Amino acid sequence: MSRASWGFNLYAPTTVGGWKRSKGYYQLPHDRKLKLSEIHAVNCGITVDGFPYLKGLEGLEKMLMINSKMIDNHCLNALQVVSESLTHVELERCPDVTLKGVLCLARLKNLKYLRLHQLDGLTSEEWERLTLNSKELFPNCDTVLGAADFIEAEHALPPPS
Structure with missing residues (x-):
């Protein structure tokens, strides 16, 4: 097992070169002709x-x-390595993410869509500040914040019971 597969542990659906892989343990593609x-x-x-x-x-x-x-603040800061291409980020139920981590996402140059939901590391005051300042922080981005704005999607998990 390569370090890339160990560190990233992609036991998740991925889309590589138009092909969806729905289950299994995958390494990142070595063939640079394929685009993840x-x-x-x-x-x-x-x-x-x-x-x-x-x-x-x-x-x-x-x-x-x-x-x-x-997933924590360090992970969100590390997304800078794909800041040129990343346009869509969704974060939900990642308990170690705080406001500091969310603010790291503001440095993603081409972010067009951001959805944040059920991040227990943010206080209600921080959610409120984030909601009030989202257009300033993410000026070219559609933001969906908090439990009230939860969007049902095929990839989303049902809310905990």
Whole structure:
């Protein structure tokens, strides 16, 4: 097992070169002709150690991190390695993400869509400040924030019971 597959632990749906891989343990593609366009990290063990391996993945446009317990502020800061291509980020139920991590996302140059939901690391006051300042922080980005704005999507998990 390569360090890239160990650090990124892609046991998640991915889209590579137009082909969707729905289940299984995958390494990042070695063939640079293939473009990894999406990573759906749902219930995944992604760690900060794996994010540097995203560098050079020019086609990575969409990153979903849902119920990923190991995602933290350092991981969000490390997304800078794909800041040129990343346009869509969704974060949900990642308990170690705080306002500091969310603010790192403001440095993603081409971000067009950001959805944040059930981030227990943010206080209600921080959610309120984030809601009030989202257009300033993410000027060219559609933002969907908080539980009231939850969007049902095929990739989203149902709310905990």
